[in-house]
Amino acid sequence: MRPKVLQLITEGKTKKVWETENPDLVILEFKDDITAFDGAKHDVISGKGAINAAISAKIFEHLNKNGIPTHFVEFVAPRYHVVRRLEMIPLEVVCRNIATGHLVKRLPMIKDGTRLEFPVLEFYLKDDKLHDPLINDHHVVLLKLASWKEIEEMKKITLRVNEVLRTFFEERGLILVDFKLEFGRDRNGKLLVGDELNGDAMRIWDMYTGKILDKDVYRKGYPLDEVLVRYREFYRRVVGADFPGEEVCLAT
Numbered sequence: 377m378r379p380k381v382l383q384l385i386t387e388g389k390t391k392k393v394w395e396t397e398n399p400d401l402v403i404l405e406f407k408d409d410i411t412a413f414d415g416a417k418h419d420v421i422s423g424k425g426a427i428n429a430a431i432s433a434k435i436f437e438h439l440n441k442n443g444i445p446t447h448f449v450e451f452v453a454p455r456y457h458v459v460r461r462l463e464m465i466p467l468e469v470v471c472r473n474i475a476t477g478h479l480v481k482r483l484p485m486i487k488d489g490t491r492l493e494f495p496v497l498e499f500y501l502k503d504d505k506l507h508d509p510l511i512n513d514h515h516v517v518l519l520k521l522a523s524w525k526e527i528e529e530m531k532k533i534t535l536r537v538n539e540v541l542r543t544f545f546e547e548r549g550l551i552l553v554d555f556k557l558e559f560g561r562d563r564n565g566k567l568l569v570g571d572e573l574n575g576d577a578m579r580i581w582d583m584y585t586g587k588i589l590d591k592d593v594y595r596k597g598y599p600l601d602e603v604l605v606r607y608r609e610f611y612r613r614v615v616g617a618d619f620p621g622e623e624v625c626l627a628t
C-alpha cells in the first residue's frame with residue numbers, strides 16, 4: 377500500500393524525493409525531464425518519467441527476486457516508487473561490458489565497441505560542478521565516502537547485478553553495454569542499491585540491429601520524438617507491452 381506523502385525532501389534533475397508518514401520509506405517521483413552533460417543539456421519529454429519508472433520497477437523487482445539488496449519496495453503507477461529511505465553515497469559505481477563513451481575517450485587504444493575480457497568497474501564522484509570525476513578506491517576512503525569493507529561490498533554487488541541483468545536483457549534480445557549503480561545505507565548501516573535502473577542509468581543495444589535504446593540517443597542529439605520512440609521500445613522489451621501514454625514532446 378502506498379504510504380501518505382508528506383514534504384518534498386529534495387528535487388534532483390530527473391526525480392523528486394518525498395517524505396512519507398513512515399520514516400523508513402520515501403517516494404521517488406520520476407519527472408519527464410531529460411538531461412545530459414551534467415545538466416548543460418535539458419529537455420522535457422512527456423511520458424518519459426512514466427516509462428522510466430516502469431522500466432526501473434521491472435528491473436528492481438528482478439534484482440530483489442535474485443536476492444540482491446535494493447531499496448525498491450513498490451511501484452505505484454504511473455511514476456512513483458516506494459523505496460527504503462537511504463543515506464546516499466555520492467558515488468556512481470559503473471560496470472562496463474563493452475567499451476564506449478568515457479572509457480574510449482580516456483583510453484583511445486581501446487576501440488569503441490570492443491567486448492571487454494572481464495567486467496570493468498569504475499567509481500565516479502557525483503559532483504556536477506567537478507563534472508563527476510573518475511576516482512579510485514583510495515580516493516573514496518580518503519574522502520570518507522565509504523570504508524574499505526563497503527567498497528568491496530559495492531564491487532561484489534555490482535558484479536552480481538551485472539550477471540543477473542546480462543541474462544535478463546539477453547532473454548529480451550538486448551545487450552547490456554554498461555550501467556551505473558548508486559548505493560546508500562539504511563538506518564542500520566546496511567548497503568542497498570538505490571536510485572534508478574533504466575535508459576538513463578545504462579547503455580542498451582538491440583542484439584540484432586545494434587540500435588541504441590538508452591539516453592545516448594539524446595546525448596548524440598537525435599530529435600526528441602526519436603528519443604521517445606527509443607525509450608518506448610526499451611519499455612516494450614522490458615515490460616512486454618506497448619507504453620500506453622501519449623507522444624507529445626515539449627522542448628524547454
Ligand SMILES: Nc1ncnc2c1ncn2[C@@H]1O[C@H](COP(=O)(O)OP(=O)(O)OP(=O)(O)O)[C@@H](O)[C@H]1O
Pocket residue numbers: 386387388389390391392393402411447459460461462463464558560570571572
Ligand atoms: N532510496 C533513496 N533514499 C533517499 N534518496 C534517494 C534514494 N534513491 C535515490 N535517491 C536520491 O534522489 C535524488 C534525486 O534523484 P535525481 O536522479 O533526480 O538527482 P540527481 O542525481 O541530482 O540528478 P542526476 O541523476 O540527473 O544527475 C538523488 O540525490 C538520489 O541520490
Ligand SMILES: [Mg+2]
Pocket residue numbers: 388390571
Ligand atoms: Mg540521479
